[in-house]
Amino acid sequence: MTDSTLVSTTINGDSIEFACPNDETLLDALRNRVGLTGVKEGCGTGDCGACSVTLDGRLVCSCLVLGVEASGREVGTVEGLTTNGELHPLQEKFIEHAALQCGVCTPGFLVAAKALLDKNPDPSETEIRYALAGNLCRCTGYDKIVRAVQATAKDMRKAKKKKG
């Protein structure tokens, strides 16, 4: 058996503890120990973005992070995008714009797109395309994904203006 560490972390706002072999990736830990299978493995080498999560708010590939590195930090996954049973506007727009076909890349795209909009609420098409360049989608040709992100950004800006 490989040595394990007891990891105490916060995932989508919940305090979670799990024992994690020291050489196990955060991706495997999230999927197999915490049961968050919304985080996908497309490559395991940092090239596809299907495993995108946030670590203390920063977008990372969870296949390139060790599970033990989550200790004392905050992890955000696709499962945490919905608040009080309400879909995040990005989730709404992805459905509305048919930005998913098979949908296996979708969790990663949503997490990455949210990270973009958190930083830049008014991205240009080119900024969106470069911000999402680490996420592979083989089904859509990205057209409807970019449109969904544009539409979300527009709506969120409007909503913010209204508020205040």
Added chain:
Amino acid sequence: MAHDQSYKDRKFEVVGNRFKRPDGVEKVTGKARYGADTFAPGQLVGRILRSPHAHAKIKKINTAKAEKLPGVKAIITSKDLPDLTNGDIGLQNILENCMARGRALYDGHAVAAVAAVDEQTARKALKLIEVEYKVLPHVTDVDEAMKPDAPLLHDWIFTSGVDPKPTKPSNIAGRTEMGNGDVEAGFKDADVIVEKSFKTGQTHQGYIEPHACLASVNPDGSAELWVTTQGHFSFRNTCAALLGLDFAALKTTSSEIGGGFGGKTHVWGEPVALALSRKANRPVKLVMNRDEVFRATGPTSSTSIDVKIGAKKNGTITAASAELRYQGGAFPGPWAMLGCMTGFACYDIKNMKAVGWDVVVNRPKSTAYRAPSAPMAAFAIESTMDMVAKEIGMDSVDFRLKNVAREGTRAPYGPIYGPIGIEPTLEAVRDHPHMKAKLKKNQARGVACGFWFNIGGQTCTDLNIGTDGTVNLTVGTVDVGGARASLAMIAAEELGVPYDRVRVNIGDSASLGHNDTTEGSRGTFSSGMATIFAARDAIDVMKERAAKMWDIPVEDIVWENGVARATGKKHGNLPTLSLKEIAAKSHNTGGPIAGHNEITADGAGNGFASHICDVEVDPETGAARVVRYTVVQDAGKAIHLDYVEGQFQGAAAQGIGWALNEEYIYGEDGRLQNAGFLDYRIPVCSDLPFIDTKILEIPNPNHPYGIRGVGETSIVPPLAAVSNAIANAVGVRMTQVPMSPQRVLAALDDLDNAS
């Protein structure tokens, strides 16, 4: 029961719109379960040991050390998968591909497998398995493999389709020839003849979800398989045959599928997982990593193609011929034949000949990739078409239109076309604003066409109406990208109920009769057809129930817009009965209301597309970039507009990747050098522009709604569309895909040196 399959010019209420897909929420919240997203009590982790050699004799496999490792529960080799194929050569090839039998035929070929309590232990165990190889000479290039002195893969391959039958085995599995007229005479009539040779690299479907399954076999021979697949019925049949199980005993469930594009039509690790589970007597989960997906699943063929086209000055093609060589990996396939059938299909050519050679090499066994074999043939032929147009000084779209296939033209593969859409797509291209848009420096435009057959096939569908008036539709084709939405729309249309009353479920192999694999763009075509007939079946039942409720003859009842209406003077004043009202009373009128349909969906309509592509070429680096792209394709009838557009866009993007970046690279040692997404680079978001689409609707007369398959055709034109644009931009004719910066730069250098 006979059903009227033919197209009726009908007004649609639901079909032809954009609805939210019923499985959308599950998929954007991460709840949807794909191949790797399920767990069974006591499950083990399966892993496969793979050959590092392109070709080697397996002298000995020693598993003793691995077996002793604590936590290892089963180790298998080909001995644990005895040959039960009864001389069925196709099945034998599948068996041997799943696990090498005495010889490794390609880098990545499975040689042994282990099931252990966890991933770490399984990986350790693989390292403890000792395999003694004797490395054999190998060949990975299609042209090399055809040479008489090439290393031989199989001693049982004697080229079929040649006369006399060869006496010596070779790597050439078969020769196909098709055509019509007199090609020699036709070329004599030509004012201009262009001859050119082309090569295309091997590409992979590149679905983002690796193959994954969870297998569980019990000592009594009952078993379950959860798997990401395009065809859980054919997976069930193949796996059961290889393991000696009854079809009925192996319940196979298709998970959500994270992309397939043909690559998930074939079993790879599934029989291995079942054999491991049988030996360990515990469930086994087997998930491939990306390296395994590239090395050991089924990419498409690399090819080498010669084309010759002759034409009159007025643009009439007098003769065309092609010789197409496709490698199918380590086992024979139908790939060159498909190239022959599709290559000239867009045109009406009096004298035509296509000869195909199917060849085996030391690469993984090819499988279908979206309109399999057509993109390579189209690359060669559509490139040559542009060269001929140029030679005779004709616009390339006009030249194509001059020779275009129409209703009544004989297809290269035999039948006479019914109503087809190639001419309308070309006209739409000609008239599209994109064609008149200004180009910037180093930019140019190219056009190309493409064809794919589309298929129908065996389909079995159930439709059940609940007592609250909602509808469960159960189909046996899988949802590769919005099928649930399209099929719910069709059921809603036919029954006359709102879209959101219908829920679509993908039935497992124990719940429905056989359904052919979801391939050949058949999902919406055939399950759509079966859904229409199942709904009509249910409507007949509802009319009978209404007859009972009203106590009038069923002949006096019609079904209109979701309600039963009594007709004739006698009952004309009866209020209508809605589906919901009839369903609510069903327990009193004869029990549950259901409709069924079992059908071989014949008459799939041909799919044609024409594409416009603008590229910008950097003359310093040779890098070409697609800056604008338009797809025009005939859908017959588009059911869900978003998902039809999505198919066009996704197919075009894959074609662009094939044209510019993607290629398997083998080293001298016969090992794959780029088995990962970093080095096998599929298009990313910043590589592509928006992809414009135009859906044409030339109804397929053989489908009650006029549907044609839409999933594949648009991967066919991009290779040539990009190449033609590059030729127009920088004046070099690229004869090899991918048209990587190095290759374009080298061609530009050659041009410089020549001038």
